[in-house]
Amino acid sequence: MKKTRVFLALLALLVLLSFYVFSREVKRGFLHQVDFDTTVRLQAHIPARFDGMWNAITFFVEPTPSVFVVGLLTIAALIDFKKKKLRWKALIIPLLFGALVLGELYGKSVVHHPSPPFFMIKNPTTVFPQFYVNEQYSYPSGHTARATFFGFVIYSLLTIRYSLIKRKKQNILAALVIIGFICMVAIGKIYLGHHWLSDVIGGGLLGAAISLLALGLIC
Numbered sequence: 073m074k075k076t077r078v079f080l081a082l083l084a085l086l087v088l089l090s091f092y093v094f095s096r097e098v099k100r101g102f103l104h105q106v107d108f109d110t111t112v113r114l115q116a117h118i119p120a121r122f123d124g125m126w127n128a129i130t131f132f133v134e135p136t137p138s139v140f141v142v143g144l145l146t147i148a149a150l151i152d153f154k155k156k157k158l159r160w161k162a163l164i165i166p167l168l169f170g171a172l173v174l175g176e177l178y179g180k181s182v183v184h185h186p187s188p189p190f191f192m193i194k195n196p197t198t199v200f201p202q203f204y205v206n207e208q209y210s211y212p213s214g215h216t217a218r219a220t221f222f223g224f225v226i227y228s229l230l231t232i233r234y235s236l237i238k239r240k241k242q243n244i245l246a247a248l249v250i251i252g253f254i255c256m257v258a259i260g261k262i263y264l265g266h267h268w269l270s271d272v273i274g275g276g277l278l279g280a281a282i283s284l285l286a287l288g289l290i291c
Contacts, residue, residue, distance in 0.1 A: 077288035084284035091175070091212075091277035098211055098270045099183045107268035111192055114263045123194055126260035133218040133257060142169045145225050164289045165225065168282050172221055175278045176214045185211035185271065192265035212274030213267040219257040220279025221286075223250040228287045 097103075132141055142165060149162035179185070187210035227250050231237045237246050258272035267275075 080284050080288035084281050087277055087284060088281035091274060091281055094270075094274055094277060095179060095183050095211070098185050098274060103268075103270045107270050110269040111188060111262055111265065114259065115192070115194070115265070118263055120194075123264070126194075126264055129253075129256050129260050130215050130219075133215045133222065135214070138169075138218050138222075141222055142166050145222070145229070148229055149225075161289045165286055168286050169221065172217055172278065172282045173214075175282070176212060176217060176275075179212040179274060179278075180209045183211045183274075184209055185268070188265045188268060194264045210267050211271045212278050213258070213261055213271040214275060215261050216254065216258045216267075216272040216275030217279035217282075219254045220276050221283045223254050224280065224283030225286055226250065232287075 094102075131137060146162055146165045149165060150158055150160070152159050187208060227246060230246060231243055237243050254276070258276065261267040261272060262269060
């Protein structure tokens with residue numbers, strides 16, 4: 073178990089370093105044309121009738137619902153039903169979630185990656201487009217970061233902590249479902265014109281790095 077925790081810690085640092093390096097490249101304009109082309113292609117090929125679905129998928133990784141999800145995950149990791157005791161290390165979950173928020177703020181305040189222009193936004197959140205306030209910078213995607221963080225933590229609780237999923241096929245299916253959810257969130261944010269491809273890649277790296285730190289402590 074100790075070796076596993078050390079491995080996860082080193083892997084987390086490696087992913088965090090990748091996030092830092094990738095962020096520097098994004099600041100220099102890396103993937104600029106790819107970002108634009110990806111958004112155009114997604115919006116051209118995905119039918120508009122699915123717009124509501126993309127908005128619904130991201131509900132639980134919105135800032136406010138995310139706080140509720142963090143609370144539930146913390147309680148789930150805190151209570152050890154088998155040994156009938158509390159595992160106080162689970163309190164690292166909200167602390168690391170705070171670190172995730174700080175990582176997002178770092179990107180917004182340092183990388184300065186301009187958000188997609190207003191004309192690319194699908195279904196603005198107001199009926200008065202002229203009053204719509206679009207965030208100046210969009211890197212990294214907080215939605216993708218939170219989706220990745222929640223996905224990793226939920227998977228570890230199901231497979232390692234509580235051993236609810238034991239069979240190999242079930243394990244693979246659970247992993248595919250979680251990865252699919254993360255990808256759907258990422259694609260949805262690009263399609264809706266809220267983030268660029270580079271934003272969701274950065275968010276994924278940030279979420280993975282923070283969640284890997286949590287895995288070694290809560291399981």
